[in-house]
Amino acid sequence: MTVRVAVIGCGVMGADHARVIANETPNAVLQLVCDPDKARMQDVADACGALHGLTDAAAVAGRADVDAVLIASPDATHADLALDAIHHRKPSLVEKPLAPSPSDILPLLSKENDLGHRLISVGFMRRYDPSYRAMRLAVSEERIGAPLVFHSVHRNVAVPEWFDGPMAITNSASHDLDIARFLLGVEMVQVSAIATRTQAQHSTCPPVMLTLVSEAGQIVTIEVHVAAQYGYDVRGELVGTTGTVELTEPRHMVTNSALNRSGAYAPDWRPRFAEAYRLQNAAWVAGVIAGQPDPVAASAWDGYVCGKIAETAVAALRSGTCHPVALMDAASIYKAK
Numbered sequence: 001m002t003v004r005v006a007v008i009g010c011g012v013m014g015a016d017h018a019r020v021i022a023n024e025t026p027n028a029v030l031q032l033v034c035d036p037d038k039a040r041m042q043d044v045a046d047a048c049g050a051l052h053g054l055t056d057a058a059a060v061a062g063r064a065d066v067d068a069v070l071i072a073s074p075d076a077t078h079a080d081l082a083l084d085a086i087h088h089r090k091p092s093l094v095e096k097p098l099a100p101s102p103s104d105i106l107p108l109l110s111k112e113n114d115l116g117h118r119l120i121s122v123g124f125m126r127r128y129d130p131s132y133r134a135m136r137l138a139v140s141e142e143r144i145g146a147p148l149v150f151h152s153v154h155r156n157v158a159v160p161e162w163f164d165g166p167m168a169i170t171n172s173a174s175h176d177l178d179i180a181r182f183l184l185g186v187e188m189v190q191v192s193a194i195a196t197r198t199q200a201q202h203s204t205c206p207p208v209m210l211t212l213v214s215e216a217g218q219i220v221t222i223e224v225h226v227a228a229q230y231g232y233d234v235r236g237e238l239v240g241t242t243g244t245v246e247l248t249e250p251r252h253m254v255t256n257s258a259l260n261r262s263g264a265y266a267p268d269w270r271p272r273f274a275e276a277y278r279l280q281n282a283a284w285v286a287g288v289i290a291g292q293p294d295p296v297a298a299s300a301w302d303g304y305v306c307g308k309i310a311e312t313a314v315a316a317l318r319s320g321t322c323h324p325v326a327l328m329d330a331a332s333i334y335k336a337k
């Protein structure tokens with residue numbers, strides 16, 4: 001079977017997903033790309049050989065020649081487009097965050113629950129990154145004893161002017177929140193947040209530190225610094241009772257010259273997580289063919305939980321106090337079998 005994929009949104013991520021679907025995803029065809037910006041849509045359609053191009057996202061999911069929808073438009077459009085995909089019984093891979101606010105995710109959970117099965121996967125692609133996978137294996141093979149602390153560092157070069165402090169949490173840190181839950185296999189019950197009082201250069205977004213406590217009493221620290229300037233840099237270390245495991249930067253070389261040893265940083269996330277996007281999209285398409293999502297993929301429930309933690313973290317940042325994370329009960333379709 002070949003899966004005819006529609007990619008909605010032809011910006012930075014949508015263009016990359018369209019390329020991956022067209023060239024690097026087994027059993028997938030790039031059926032159409034869609035963006036209200038016609039020139040951008042046409043550029044991506046031409047570059048990736050999409051069979052069709054549309055400017056109206058509301059017309060995508062209902063098309064008979066589309067089997068599955070990849071949503072890479074701005075955060076605020078995700079929930080409505082995913083709802084539309086469910087309405088037409090089409091599986092979707094929705095970029096993170098699933099919605100800016102967890103309240104927007106509730107109708108998606110309710111619709112999937114009514115259907116009795118999952119159609120939404122969320123693009124928390126770190127779950128597919130070989131470094132994080134190796135880290136998870138180290139935990140399951142008990143090479144560092146029982147996990148106690150997870151440190152995550154998330155630095156971007158720069159963000160647009162409209163990207164504010166809460167977005168650093170709801171948008172950027174959502175990756176760190178999801179991977180912490182994925183690595184530790186437990187939920188977070190408490191969160192506090194603090195921002196530096198001195199601004200980062202050329203940005204209204206100061207670095208933010210989150211501290212979370214898991215239901216098993218473990219601690220997670222997240223530094224999210226979206227205007228770090230020097231490079232795209234993601235770090236992680238998991239501390240266990242007998243040792244630690246750290247992510248290493250997947251570099252192909254270092255340069256030794258003039259008494260120096262140096263390596264380059266990527267300007268953004270695409271080179272760092274290229275393999276993760278490729279593996280994620282391949283697993284998503286394989287799941288569409290199998291009629292059930294890949295077990296590694298983040299579900300709408302994972303999207304809701306990360307949204308709820310992020311929303312609580314924003315409240316904690318504003319109040320300067322520690323807040324409990326209040327989750328509703330997960331429906332049975334989201335519980336591991």
Ligand SMILES: NC(=O)c1ccc[n+]([C@@H]2O[C@H](COP(=O)([O-])OP(=O)(O)OC[C@H]3O[C@@H](n4cnc5c(N)ncnc54)[C@H](O)[C@@H]3O)[C@@H](O)[C@H]2O)c1
Pocket residue numbers: 008009010011012013014034035036037040057072073074075077095096097123124125171269
């Ligand atoms: N997984 C990751 O690592 C990762 C990295 C970056 C961004 N993202 C997510 O991907 C999404 C897109 O981010 P981006 O950086 O590509 O943004 P972008 O601004 O580069 O592109 C967004 C595109 O969506 C189009 N668009 C706007 N409204 C639309 C609508 N209603 N329907 C269809 N298209 C519409 C815009 O014209 C634009 O071309 C965001 O949700 C973002 O959080 C994920």
